[in-house]
Amino acid sequence: MEGGEYYDPVYFESTGIIHQTTTPYTPQQNGVAERKNMTLKEMVNSMLSYSDLSEGFCGEEMLTACYILNKTPNKRSNHAPYELWCIKVPNLSYLKVWGCRAVVRLTEPQRKTLGERGIDCISIGYAEHSKAYRFYVLEFNDIVSINTVIESRYVIFDEERFTSIPRPRDMIHQSSSKSTTQVEDVFGGGRTRNETISQHQYCFNIENDPKTFSEAMASRDVHFWKESIHDEIDSIMHNNIWVLTDLPLGFKAL
Structure with missing residues (x-):
């Protein structure tokens, strides 16, 4: 563990998990998580390139990539994580190409009696708490706001059309x-x-990722870099890796 993303003392106490940390400066001890993070990142980059959408959709892509991985088998097992957890084979027939265009039918009470009954959207994943899809609204209309996310099952997908x-x-x-x-x-x-x-x-x-602290502070993602820096420092202080002390006279800090 490095930035504290896996640390949840309330959950640990409720399940009886004893929290352990990796040895400082040994990322190889955290290889499983690092490889999974790399797999998810590569899937996100592939989906981003194929769909021609901006990096602002990376969050939805990451959720979709994780959703798909949980329902597909891996090299070590012929069973998907979903199958092992729910004791049943997952249904994959409803999966659609991420980022494709779709027409979502408006349901009551949003549907009009006359005129168009569907709106143009982009498919961006699957609903978390219901059997529905998630969509990014493209069409200007007086029922659903543009540039918002909606969930629906009543949709016609066009998996050959994409939008930048x-x-x-x-x-x-x-x-x-x-x-x-x-x-x-x-x-x-x-x-x-x-x-x-x-x-x-x-x-x-x-x-591109900044290579120096000054580049990170000058990037448009400075807020996220500051958050990452604070998380890393908190992790270092929590694990007692460093001890703060005054710089000896005549020495220069690295």
Whole structure:
């Protein structure tokens, strides 16, 4: 354990788990968790590249990647974690391509009597507490707000269509008289994946990890870097790895 992400004293006490930590500076002792984190990160990068969505959807991608891994067998076992936990074979027929376009049917009381009864969305995963899918709303309408997340089972998927959504600062600014064109530029106009890639090749740029403290403090993710730094320092102090002391005269800190 490094940053305290696995430390929950209330849960440990309720289940009788004795908390142990790895030896300082020996990440190989935490190999199982490190390899699983690497697997999840590679899945997220693959989903991000395939769907052409911005890194703002990484949280939904991570949840979906973990959801899929829990329902698929691995090299060590012919049984999926879900099967071992629930004692039944998981149903995978409902799984859909992450990030594809979908039309979600509005249900009562949101559905209109006349006019369109569905809204354009992007599939971003599976509901946690119900048998439904999660969607990111694309269409401007007076029932469901745009850029929000909804859950529904009544949907038609188009797993061959994808949409690029850049970050707000990367969106193309146009005059109000061309609002329709702007919407098509931002949401890809319902093109196929290949058409979207060719026309929105540089919709978003993934920022490289900073190599120095000053670069981290100057990045747009400075809040998250500060949080990681504080978590790491708290872990170091909790494990008594370092002892704070005054720097001896004539010496320079590394």
